[in-house]
Amino acid sequence: MYRNDIMRSMKTCFNRLNAMLLIVFMVMSGLSLVAQGGNGDLPGDPDAGKKLFNAQCAACHKLDKRLVGPAMAGITERRSTEWLIKWIRNNAELRASGDKDAIAVYEEYNRSAMPAFPLLSDQDILDILAYTIVGDKPAAPAGDAGVVATGTAPSDQGSGVNIWILALLSAFLLIHLLILIKIKNTLRILKGEEPTSAFEDLSKGVQVAVKNRKVIMVSTIILSVFLLKELYWGLMSIGVEQGYMPEQPIAFSHKIHAGDNGIDCKYCHYGAEKGKHSNIPSAALCMNCHTYIQEGPKYGTQEIDKIYAAVGFDRETNSYIPGYDQRPVKWIRVHNLPDLAYFNHAQHVNVAGLECQTCHGPVEEMEVLYQHSELTMGWCIDCHRQTEINVDNGYYKDLHDKLKEKYKTQKVTAEMIGGLECGKCHY
Ligand code: HEC
Ligand code: HEC
Ligand code: HEC
Ligand code: HEC
Ligand code: HEC
Ligand code: HEC
Known part of the structure; x- marks a missing residue:
């Protein structure tokens, strides 16, 4: 009698423990799946890839930021490996074959062609792609997002590390679960009962868990904390964009123009005096000067060629290409009030006589423009x-x-x- 009682209470105890561990295990592996997302492993060596990337690609690409070309982190989720091999080996050929995606990126980047890399083997390219997945391993210092935001949400940082911690924890818990089942079966045999299979135990565990209030509560709390954290970062990044500094399609420098060369803000942003919006100048206005200024101090001809690609100017013949289909430069908007708010530039610039810098900060010193005020x-x-x-x-x-x-x-x-x-x- 007495002995049976002990057995029974131990059994319930194990059932509960099993159930708890099972739930934690499921939540953990669920989370690590969510965190990992998509195209996992590629058969490449990230270390070799890093060397190739730095030597051949880094002049135009960064992992986390747009430079001359798009950011490379996550590229394997956007494109198939097969496509990437073709593109990297010879993108002009891929475009010539009529591939829609290839033509679309080319247009998006104002037709600034990426060179071909015929000497890279398939394995070299797989290595580079592996590097774009793994990235630079020692996690970057948790950046002061408020001051120098780079456009990535804070929650993206260090997720590579999290995946490893989650995987380890999950493995640890799984081993414990198996040991517990083993112990329980030994007890059953001692008692003269038939041992149960691991599957039976697990399904019993789930049944108990679903009925057990504490288990439900704990897993609800874990889930809620996770969701709240996501929501919090989401809201933070929707609301205040102070410091927002997107990479622009042309490396336009306010420092060179408004600072070093003293060009008046209103020469380009003439709308600020007249109405609600301060306009962004068209490429045609850039050509007032860049018909003659054909090279820059930092990028040589590379960035100014993008203006020419927009308006159809041929630097060889020094003239506009007849019948050219002009395309506006797709500047990325930095300041953006929500639709519910009304702000008028003329009211502040003309009527109140405020300097642009009062609200926009030291623009004449900015190589890359960023949002200075909270808004x-x-x-x-x-x-x-x-x-x-x-x-x-x-x-x-x-x-x-x-x-x-x-x-x-x-x-x-x-x-x-x-x-x-x-x-x-x-x-
Ligand atoms: C001289 C600058 C330059 C170099 C060097 C360069 N790229 Fe590019 N890359 C670009 C540009 C610009 C684009 C955008 C498409 C276009 O305009 O053709 C691009 C696009 C890409 C894309 C397509 C991105 C997408 O969103 O589909 C991939 C992939 C890519 N590059 C990989 C590489 C790799 C790998 C290397 C090194 C082996 C490399 N690039 C070297 C300029 C460059
Ligand atoms: C030669 C033309 C030119 C001059 C001069 C110039 N800008 Fe700009 N400005 C641009 C262009 C092009 C952009 C879009 C690209 C960018 O954001 O860097 C821009 C963007 C901006 C933006 C961000 C707009 C957005 O997307 O929210 C602000 C603010 C701004 N300029 C303020 C100024 C101020 C203040 C001055 C004077 C100190 C000035 N600019 C002088 C051409 C000019
Ligand atoms: C009033 C004349 C003027 C206008 C208008 C103008 N620029 Fe410039 N730009 C300059 C000068 C001056 C330089 C510097 C040349 C130098 O120092 O060699 C320059 C340099 C540049 C460079 C080279 C940067 C580098 O470091 O290599 C780029 C890119 C550029 N401008 C883009 C633009 C764009 C885009 C516009 C139109 C939104 C524009 N500019 C309008 C005068 C102008
Ligand atoms: C001087 C201009 C100004 C005045 C006056 C003003 N607001 Fe706002 N309000 C704003 C701006 C700008 C935003 C957007 C701010 C943002 O995105 O953080 C905003 C946002 C809001 C929001 C949305 C809040 C959010 O977090 O998205 C509400 C609600 C609001 N205002 C209500 C009011 C009420 C009620 C009054 C009168 C008592 C008022 N506002 C007066 C400029 C103003
Ligand atoms: C640096 C100071 C400053 C900031 C920041 C500022 N304003 Fe103003 N604003 C003024 C001044 C000064 C006036 C009065 C102009 C005048 O003399 O009529 C004014 C006037 C206005 C008016 C007209 C009020 C009226 O009665 O005619 C509106 C609307 C307005 N601001 C909206 C905004 C909004 C929206 C924001 C934020 C996105 C903002 N302002 C940020 C200084 C500022
Ligand atoms: C009182 C503050 C204030 C002053 C002064 C001010 N701006 Fe702005 N500026 C803003 C705000 C707020 C926005 C965002 C407006 C929106 O999203 O509707 C903005 C947006 C812009 C933009 C993006 C295009 C647009 O209108 O949305 C440019 C370009 C710009 N400002 C240039 C200037 C220039 C150049 C001056 C000086 C001649 C100036 N600003 C003076 C507050 C100011």
Whole structure:
């Protein structure tokens, strides 16, 4: 009797433990699958690949960033291995065969052709691709995303390491589970019962787990924490984009133009004075100077050739190609308020007389343009509270006269002319 009781309680105990471990195991392996995603292993040597990449590709490609060509991390998820081998060996040939994807990337990158690499063997290319998957192993220091964002969400970082930890944990738990089943069966034999199969045990474990509240609670908590974390990073990266610095299709430098050569912001962004939007200049405007300035100090002819590819200018003959199908340069937008907010440049540049730099920072020093200010509602409001307006600018004469009378010696701020009213900034 007594002995049977012990056996029974031990049995329940093992069942519960089994169930717990099983659930944790399933969640873990589920997570590692999610984390890994897609095209896993390629038969290549990443170390050899890294050497080749640095020697042959790094001038134009980075793993995590767009340079002259697209970022290479994740390329094996976007394209098949077969396609990649063909492209890397001779992309012009692939395009000539009418391959749609090949033509599309070429167009996207303003027809700046990538050289052919006829000397790379299949294995060399597989090595390079393996390197694009594995990357540089020692995880990059967790970058200060707020200040120098590179466009990757913080949650992407170090996921390679996580996969290994998850895999190890899963293996560890699986071994424990098997040992427990072994012990339990030994006990059953001692008791004179038939041993059960591992499969029976597992399915019993699941049954118990589904009925056991604690197990359900624990796994719900694990899952929720995971989801909340994803949601949190998601929301963080949707909201505030301060520091956002995308790689542009042409390495246009504000430092060279607005800084070193002192070109006025409004020569290019003439829209800022006139209306809501500050325009981005067309390639035709670039040609005012670049018909003559055909080489740059840093990239030589390479980047300026992209302007020529956009407008159809032939540097050999120094003339426009007749009948050329012009294509606008696809600049990547840096600043972007949500649709619910209304912002008007002329109001701030002309009426308020603010310098571009007050909001956009030291643009004339930027090699690559980035978002300097938060662009949150609090940011707009703070400035409206603090900034004194010019009541003699002749724009709202009646209102200004009333305000001058009302506040006399006090300073009149943007707040006082209605700068905090919801309707002024929201449609
Ligand atoms: C001189 C610059 C340059 C070099 C060197 C270069 N590439 Fe490229 N690559 C580009 C450009 C530009 C593109 C975009 C497509 C286009 O304009 O032809 C591109 C596109 C690609 C693509 C297609 C990307 C996609 O999204 O489909 C792959 C893959 C690629 N390169 C791999 C390599 C590899 C591997 C090497 C080294 C062996 C290499 N590239 C060397 C400039 C270069
Ligand atoms: C020679 C023309 C030229 C001059 C001069 C110039 N810009 Fe630009 N600007 C551009 C081009 C082209 C882009 C788009 C590419 C980029 O973002 O770098 C741009 C982008 C920008 C953007 C980001 C737009 C977005 O996508 O949100 C800001 C802000 C900006 N310029 C401000 C300035 C300020 C301030 C000055 C003066 C200090 C200035 N620019 C001078 C050509 C010019
Ligand atoms: C008012 C004249 C002017 C305009 C307009 C102009 N640039 Fe430039 N650009 C220059 C000068 C000057 C240089 C520097 C040449 C040098 O130092 O050798 C330059 C250099 C460059 C370079 C070479 C960078 C390097 O380091 O190699 C690029 C690329 C470039 N400009 C792109 C553009 C684009 C794109 C536009 C139109 C949005 C544009 N420029 C409009 C005057 C201009
Ligand atoms: C009071 C702050 C402020 C000042 C001053 C200001 N900007 Fe902006 N700028 C913004 C905001 C906010 C946006 C984003 C607007 C949007 O997404 O609708 C922006 C966007 C831009 C853009 C992207 C195109 C667009 O209009 O959305 C350019 C280019 C630009 N600014 C250039 C300039 C230049 C050049 C000056 C000076 C002549 C200037 N800005 C002055 C706040 C400012
Ligand atoms: C650097 C200071 C500054 C920032 C930042 C700023 N503003 Fe302003 N804003 C002003 C000033 C000054 C005026 C008053 C102009 C005048 O004299 O009429 C103004 C006026 C306005 C007006 C017109 C108010 C009225 O009653 O006519 C609107 C709308 C506005 N701002 C929206 C915004 C939005 C939206 C943002 C944020 C995206 C923003 N502002 C950021 C300084 C700023
Ligand atoms: C000076 C301009 C300005 C005024 C005044 C203003 N807002 Fe906003 N508001 C903004 C901007 C800009 C955003 C977008 C900010 C962002 O994306 O972080 C915004 C965002 C919001 C949002 C969305 C919040 C979010 O996180 O997406 C709400 C809701 C909102 N405002 C309500 C109001 C109400 C209510 C008032 C009046 C009491 C008001 N706003 C007055 C500029 C203003």
